Amino acid sequence: MKAPWSATARQRRQAGQGSWWSGLPGVVYLIALVFLPLVIIFVYSFLSRAKLGVGVKWQFSLTPYTELLFSESLSGGRSFDPTYLQIIANSFWYAIITSVVCLVLSIPIALWLATRAPERRTALVFAVTIPFWTSLLIRTYSFIIILNDNGPINGLLKGIGIIDEPIAMLYTPFATVVGLVYTFLPFMILPIYASAERFDFRLAEAAYDLGAAKWTVLRRIVLPSIRPGIIAGMVLVFIPALGSYLAPELLGGGKTSMIANVIAAQFGASRNWPFGAALSVLLLVITLLVLVIFAVVAKRASRAAGRGGWEALI
């Protein structure tokens, strides 16, 4: 068939194809707010520390990266220093605990939501998003009040006579985890709910009918069916949790530093911008690696489960 040369550009355009400039705002946005900052961070991470510590000195240096693993003594000698590796491991540990706790809490919540009457469901899902109405900073501060020695939890435990002395919860790793779980729980509930809502509960009836008891139905029928939601939730919780700043800063009392707190310190009190930039690049690389691992696992799981691919989730 001959190409319709006589047709105007408008006529030749197919559905879903727009002019190149209709995507321009998005491109500008991405360049200005995502790509440029990343380039700045990347470039800064290969420069030297400025004299007074604010900004950078335009001189190529690999020191920011060697500082990750080695500390330089005043005499100039170098020795291996696991401090920052420890902090990265710490961050991973907190992110893993947060994701797992969120997952364990979210599955029953999401299934409960998905089994409500449709007209009540909308209101309940709306309720899950209520925390987003207020700033995270304020919500995290409120946990200082809840968890402190004279707070309502200690007050209640003392009131009913379980304890005499208040339990120190604030400024402990426990408080950090509570804050992280609280912050990220909706990000786990919502994708799992989205999967569970599509789940055909007649499949559960069929499994009961074939002789499966409750736990078996959950394990062999329900969980495989909501796996896409679980994977999406894990990504949405694990990655931001890895780089979270507020909960460890305000509730952990700086004692339970995560990588974001160290980065913030480099740009603030420590006045070492290149090192802060290098830590940021490291966090970025780790995040990408984790995403790749999730993608591979999800692809394998989805192939095993014969369901829609990972691409459908994002």
Added chain:
Amino acid sequence: MCLTSTISEEPLDASAPALSVRDVTKTFQTPEGGQISALDSVSLDIADGSFMVLLGPSGCGKTTLLRCIAGLESPDSGRIDLRGQRIDNMPVWRRRVNTVFQSYALFPHMTVAQNIAFGLQMDKVPGDIIKRKVGESLDMVHLSGLGSRKPSQLSGGQQQRVALARALAKEPEVLLLDEPLSALDLKLRRGMQSELKRLQRETSITFVLVTHDQDEAMAMGDQVAVFNDGRIVQVGEPREVYLRPCSRFVADFIGEANVLTGALDTYGLVIESVGFVPRDRLMPDTQAALGQVHVAVRPENVSLQLDPVGSAKIIDVSYVGGDMRVEAVAAASGTAVNAAVSIVSRVPSQGVQPPRIGDRVSVSFAEGSLTVVAD
């Protein structure tokens, strides 16, 4: 057996029925706060190794009864016994009954073989036996070689067979089928009907099938239980239910029927707008009180003869397969139009001079063809 007057409390035959349902009642709450009686004191005995069809319009309670037997609903009152053992208070997964669902409900993340194996794994059947049984089940429904496919890779008819194989692999005491053929097209449905009959004969498992399709019920059932408004209105062999409907509802619901009103006396029946019908036109053992009655008669037992002074006039002629369906209106002279009675006749279309619309005819009925029905 007409159930309008008496419900037998004891099983009809000496051998214990495979399944016995006694006075089962189930009420649902509507979202508006009202109550719907899905099952109203339903009793039914299903003989071992028989093919029972629960027939009725949608919303009549037949599916609710099936779900009560399966354990997916619990009755408000009454009891259900499976081979003499009470099961209505037993959890679903312990009952030796299995269901073929209307939606098939195949597990999408499992292969066909894994779907069939699932129920056997629940029974802790050893792996090698499961493997053999899965193969046998697939052979039985002519799906050998498709065990490694996912349900989504199968056609509707094939999915139906997998659902059947999955339920039959567990060798249940009773197999429940909830409108299993409703999603298939007509030709496939006919094929599956005889397939189901064959499987039922070969396995001699008791089948209980729910349908709203009276042709399907007639074609498949050893026994048919007709439901209406949460009650069983008639139970019997398909032929019996067809020829001797108990009520106007059954007569209308199963096949086409003329339901006429008349006055019964010892000599015969005077049917409104049609005229006198001798007593021998009624079923031989008719025992109805004299006075006003409703009678049902099947179109094939109605004949319309050309008669210039006949009481009826033909208003429609259509061909239904090899038959001709002729509709006439009978109106006694002098009566108002709204007293007119419509009568449908069905005659073989071969070798007959086709009647024309507007022809006047007289109406007569075959001997022993009129059944007195409850209103």
